[in-house]
Amino acid sequence: MKNLLILHGDTDRSGINQEFAKAYRLGAEKVGAIVKEIHIMELKFLPNKQFNNQITPLEPDLLDAAEKVKWANHIVLFCTVDRNSIPAKLSGFFDRLFPSGQLYAGKSARIVSVLDEASWKEWQMNKKPTYHAIKRTVLERCRVNPVRTCTIGYVHAPENDYAKKWCMKMTAFGEKFM
Numbered sequence: 487m488k489n490l491l492i493l494h495g496d497t498d499r500s501g502i503n504q505e506f507a508k509a510y511r512l513g514a515e516k517v518g519a520i521v522k523e524i525h526i527m528e529l530k531f532l533p534n535k536q537f538n539n540q541i542t543p544l545e546p547d548l549l550d551a552a553e554k555v556k557w558a559n560h561i562v563l564f565c566t567v568d569r570n571s572i573p574a575k576l577s578g579f580f581d582r583l584f585p586s587g588q589l590y591a592g593k594s595a596r597i598v599s600v601l602d603e604a605s606w607k608e609w610q611m612n613k614k615p616t617y618h619a620i621k622r623t624v625l626e627r628c629r630v631n632p633v634r635t636c637t638i639g640y641v642h643a644p645e646n647d648y649a650k651k652w653c654m655k656m657t658a659f660g661e662k663f664m
Contacts, residue, residue, distance in 0.1 A: 490514045490663065491558035492523040495565030495576040499525070502641045502649060503564040503600055509653040510562055510598075513660025522554050526579045533578020544582065552583055560663045561595040561630070563620065568602045572620070580624045591629040596659065597621060598636050606640040 492511060496503040511521050529547040544552060555561065565572055584590075597617045601609055617635055625633045636659075641649045 488514075488519045488560065488663070489558045490519045490521045490660075491554050491561045492521060493561060493563040494523065494525045494527070495563055495572065495579075497527045497573065498566070501566070502644050503566060503598075505644045505649070505653055506598060506600070506638075506656045507562075507564045509656035510564075510660040513657035514663060515660075516657075517661050519660075519663070522557070524551050524554060526551075526576055527573065529579070531578070531582065533575045533582070535581055542582070548579075548582055551579075555583065555590065559593060561593060561625075562659075562663070563595070563597045564600075565597070565617075566600050566602065567605045567617075572599075572617075580620060584624045584628050586627070589629045590625075591631075593630045594663070595625050595630045595633045596635065596663070597625075597633065598638065598656070600638045600641060603640040609637060609639075 490511070492507050494503065494507060498504075507523070511523075514521055529551065531545040531548045532542070535542065565576060597620055599617045617637075621633045621635060636655075638652055639648075641652070643649065644653075
């Protein structure tokens with residue numbers, strides 16, 4: 487049995503990332519995965535490092551999240567990129583839960599980033615995704631490997647053909663993560 491952890495790094499519980507996550511989950515459950523989810527923006531924790539970057543004891547919500555990360559074989563993050571950056575709380579989540587020296591060997595991951603219109607235009611010009619900081623300096627540094635990524639351009643509405651195409655891809659990704 488494979489264990490999948492879905493990380494929601496978006497504040498909008500009714501947005502397109504929720505549709506993509508549902509599709510990914512559907513695909514994973516279709517092939518027998520056990521799935522748990524974390525809505526990062528709803529967790530109660532101090533997102534800033536304290537005491538000159540010394541390790542700060544984890545709050546109850548982060549302790550629960552850490553247990554889920556340890557439990558998972560595969561982690562998938564769904565996040566929206568607005569104005570070429572990820573939310574500060576999402577960054578704080580990774581700073582606190584994936585500190586230097588923490589190893590999560592044997593796990594794989596996928597980062598799905600949905601760009602707003604300005605970020606999408608910027609990405610089309612320079613092809614430099616904002617998720618590299620999470621991929622390289624967080625997950626890969628903690629020995630999560632492989633870390634696959636996909637960048638999705640500006641999605642106007644979940645009902646359009648572009649969004650539906652990506653939902654089908656998410657279902658296929660969920661089926662294949664095993």
